[in-house]
Amino acid sequence: MTNLAVNLPGLQLKNPVMPASGCFGFGREYSEFYDLGKLGAVIMKAATGSERFGNHVPRVAETSSGMLNAIGLQNPGVEKIIETEVPFLADYDTKLIANVAGSTIEEYELVAKTFNQTNQVHALELNISCPNVKEGGSQFGTDPFMAAKVTERVKQANNLPVYVKLSPNVSDIITMAKAVEAAGADGLSMINTLAGMQIHLPSKRPLLANKTGGLSGPAVKPIAIRMIYEVKQHVSIPIIGMGGISNAEDVLEFLLAGANAVAVGTANFQNPFICPEIIDELPGVLNKYGFGSVQDAVGKGIVE
Amino acid sequence: MKNEKMQIMSVNSVALDTIEMVLKNSYISQTAVPGQFLHVGVDGHTLRRPISIADVNKQEESVTILFKIIGSGTRHLSSYQAGMILNVLGPNGNGFPIQDDATVLLIGGGIGVPPLYNLGKTLAERGTKIISILGFQTADSVFYEQKFRNLGETYIVTNDGTYGYEGYVTDVLELTDDFDRYYSCGPVPMLEAITAALKHKQGFISLEERMGCGVGACFACVIPTDTQGGYKKICKDGPVFSAQEVML
Structure with a gap:
């Protein structure tokens, strides 16, 4: 019997697979396809202190082996999410991770505190890496000093484990990872999308209304693998890995690079059943490559 | 709405860069209402293509879609031939309200x-x-x-x-x-x-x-x-x- 269970701060996961933030809303739509209790965890769409409308459309564009998005953190605000979305997800036998976003450190603190009071959320994912908003998000995620500061303040403001979601849009990901670890992060979540752009030929203008967007999908997987591989060797906190995962072999690749669990994002759009399918296929893939458990494979791809 | 396989029964060019496809599927043909769309998977493309339902034949269990060749996805879709299978989410969306108007x-x-x-x-x-x-x-x-x-x-x-x-x-x-x-x-x-x-x-x-x-x-x-x-x-x-x- 292959053991898929993973034990992370605040998260005793029955398996290492969870839908990535922003690609799954608050789970309602996908609950019509399958039982969300199959998932290791659900990472909710980002929450901010108050409601955000987000960017103008077009908000998505397809690219070779991937897509760009610039949604702009549209969400009804943390209070409304706790009132209308969290109770729905809490009914499922899965762990709940809240993605926390903001424009200021105070807003991050407020959102974290508010989730902490519900007793229905098991961990926070600190979103300091959204490339699609003018304020907040990535200015915290590209400066190690700011990243450490917001991590420390959010840790002080609540009791939940905090996984800091790192931006790949930096020249030195290791420095970022070490800075947030030193500031008290319980884990890392990586990678967020890569800043990109597409020009629309008929209009001769950027296709996305926001001009730039975050690149995701299989195109970014090698970058995610490389960054996790590098970071793993410099931190001792666990990593939730993500970036273009679309099958169980990809999951094993992330585990070998050093991820302890994984999130699946863009692939949900092509195949709404992708998460349960990967969970079903994972034991076979682990066995095929000689692993008896998820835990056995973590970091085994790292060579001296 | 379900994730369904639809067999292509015919592919016709009905106007400039405009393709009509007739697709066979029991569930979608029996449940679709006017104004709903299919979210069509195209091999080699990350995102599905939303395409309106143009006609439904419940007896023959067929659904007709029309699309215009605009980019690489619709161009590739236009090369699909009768007998091939499309991976589709559908029927999606709300559809037109049907009223008893004169x-x-x-x-x-x-x-x-x-x-x-x-x-x-x-x-x-x-x-x-x-x-x-x-x-x-x-x-x-x-x-x-x-x-x-x-x-x-x-x-x-x-x-x-x-x-x-x-x-x-x-x-x-x-x-x-x-x-x-x-x-x-x-x-x-x-x-x-x-x-x-x-x-x-x-x-x-x-x-x-x-x-x-x-x-x-x-x-x-x-x-x-x-x-x-x-x-x-x-x-x-x-x-x-x-x-x-x-x-x-």
Whole structure:
């Protein structure tokens, strides 16, 4: 019997697979396809202190082996999410991770505190890496000093484990990872999308209304693998890995690079059943490559 | 809505860069209502393509879609042949409200015409009189003229005047005022002009947008409903809205 269970701060996961933030809303739509209790965890769409409308459309564009998005953190605000979305997800036998976003450190603190009071959320994912908003998000995620500061303040403001979601849009990901670890992060979540752009030929203008967007999908997987591989060797906190995962072999690749669990994002759009399918296929893939458990494979791809 | 496999029964070019595909599937043919769409997977492409349902034949369990070749995804889809299988999410979205009106006006622009055919056919079967105004860029782009004529009085407009009336669909609106409700689908500038010109009438419009998930989870295809931050999701709350419900 292959053991898929993973034990992370605040998260005793029955398996290492969870839908990535922003690609799954608050789970309602996908609950019509399958039982969300199959998932290791659900990472909710980002929450901010108050409601955000987000960017103008077009908000998505397809690219070779991937897509760009610039949604702009549209969400009804943390209070409304706790009132209308969290109770729905809490009914499922899965762990709940809240993605926390903001424009200021105070807003991050407020959102974290508010989730902490519900007793229905098991961990926070600190979103300091959204490339699609003018304020907040990535200015915290590209400066190690700011990243450490917001991590420390959010840790002080609540009791939940905090996984800091790192931006790949930096020249030195290791420095970022070490800075947030030193500031008290319980884990890392990586990678967020890569800043990109597409020009629309008929209009001769950027296709996305926001001009730039975050690149995701299989195109970014090698970058995610490389960054996790590098970071793993410099931190001792666990990593939730993500970036273009679309099958169980990809999951094993992330585990070998050093991820302890994984999130699946863009692939949900092509195949709404992708998460349960990967969970079903994972034991076979682990066995095929000689692993008896998820835990056995973590970091085994790292060579001296 | 389900994730279904649909076998392609036929592929026809019905106008310039305009492909008609007839697809076989029991579940979707029995459950789809006019105005809903299919979210069609295309091999080698990350995102599905949202395509309106143009016709349904419940006896033969078939669903007809029409799409225009615009980019690499629709070009690739146009190369698919009869017998092949499409991976589809559907039927998606809300669809047009079906009312018992005496007369309705259908106003379609370009690749916005197809969903109105399924609607017109359904309403005609219920005894509603159908009047159609269909706009196309040029004579080569015109399709489904005879099918709409079979439903009722039909006006064809081309932007360059190479077929039918010259100009835009709004230019021939004055030819007909005797209808209870209008239904429209087409480019946003056309919908803006129509909803302004027909402010005094009840109407429903169907919107198109670049979509991600197509099921309401990703917030890619939203449309504002007011200036206070209200919004609707086109894929899930729409694609059909009452003309006053959204801000174009």
